[in-house]
Amino acid sequence: MSAQRVARLEEHLSLRDIRILEDVERFRLLSTRQLQRLHLPAAPLGDHATVSSATRGTTRVLNRLEQLRVIARLERRIGGIAHGSALIVWQLGAAGDRFLRARRGDRGRRRYEEPGRTFMRHMLAVADTAVSLIEQANAGRFELLELELEPACWRSFTSGSAAEITLKPDLLVVTADAHTETHSFIEVDLGTEHIPAVLRKCRIYQRYFATGTEQAARGLFPAIVWIVPDPIRAKRIRDAIAADQTVTSNMFWVITPESMNRQLAPYPEPITTSPKGGTI
Template identity: 45%
Template sequence: MTRSDLDILKDHLTDRDYELLRNVEKFRLLSTKHIQRLHFDPVHPTPTASARSCIRTLSRLRDALVLRALERRIGGARAGSAGFVWYVGPVGERILQSLDPPVISGRRNYREPSRHFVEHTLAISELAVRTIEAGRQGDLEVLEIQAEPASWQQSLSRFGTMQTLKPDLRLVSASGDYEHHWFIEVDMASEHMPVIVRQCAAYETFRATGRYQTTHGLFPAVLWVVPGPARVEAIRGAVTATAGLDPALFQVCTTEEYLKVVVGLHREGS
């Protein structure tokens, strides 16, 4: 595609197209349902009308190579267009790079990702979409929500080397006069407990640098979101049993409890 062709295409994209493209870039992978909930449900009178409009738009953007879909679908081939998982296509990448300021930089790797990566990334996207929907409903005010790599936090180690903490999500919300900061980790119950403990220790190490507190005046709560109650108890027990970890820093909840926790209707042990 020539620069002239790209400019023509950009002129024909709607504001919603640009917002949709930015969100696919922001969250790396979004399902058709995620995109429908973010961009179409709020403006259509029925779910059927929303779904049809969403699929028409995604088909148009796919034909223009603004977006691409993974070969693997949610629910298999029988799921049809609703089962597609979307990522930024080569033309979409060029559009994002042409914005002022550019939204992305560097070339992409277009290899099909592993099943674990897809499932984990979609689980993160699902929490983000739920949070945005809760904000629209007035349950909380979403001030900032960042996925990787925007969520990453850098600091210097005691040896003077750069170290990077990589939360799955960073959320800043508000209720009344208070801001609430969260680092969110999505656990698929596929990691061994020593891996979970090491990640908790990384949060303690980052907290000790004081870098986040200097900028924001507080340190976020770390929230592990897990599949079920047994995993909740396993992670809580591991945190409590590990020297150097402050149990007050870490919360653990199931996916179903997530919104109640971030809205403030649920506390550990309640």
């Protein structure tokens, strides 16, 4: 896209529009509801009195961006055939891809196709985790120091052979308050992976931990947090990890979405107990 075409398109885009494009590119897929939570939040964080009015405003913005061909809606909606604008899923459009790349001076080009249902569900679940953390940070509950999506959060390393291994977390998150930082690699599990596949992923984490690379870079190794759909799935994974002697079970946390914010938020300061039972 030429500089002239970029300038012409930029005349039709507000700063918020460009940030929406950047988020759709970064997350790869986002629903109308997720975009509303990120860019047009309802009170008390935003100007809209209700979520319904914020959703209507978001829909108007996204429809305009769709007409400019900078974003494109997927044929599939969340949950299959359903009504309601909040259920629409968006990805970057051809013009949006060219526009953002031209602004960065990137001459490459990415093809955007209709993704499969399983991929879509997983990407939206990962995005929902990230959006929830952003909302918590915007509400002042903690600072969000790092939020890396794939592939930025991936780690390539060698372990005992010349073959390179790539660890592929869904997210890397660092939160902080005035006293502590909490570092987490996050795996969003929808209950579709067989347990042996989950254990294989845990063993890759274990091998990466053994290299010491992450510890050298940040002074610690992040907690590995599996977010699973329900307590039954959580118990199955916890039991499988505990029974696998090739992994260190206390490296892994298995939680449900209800406890996500508590687990990924800054951990409370540890209380050191003196020999006489007091605190230091």
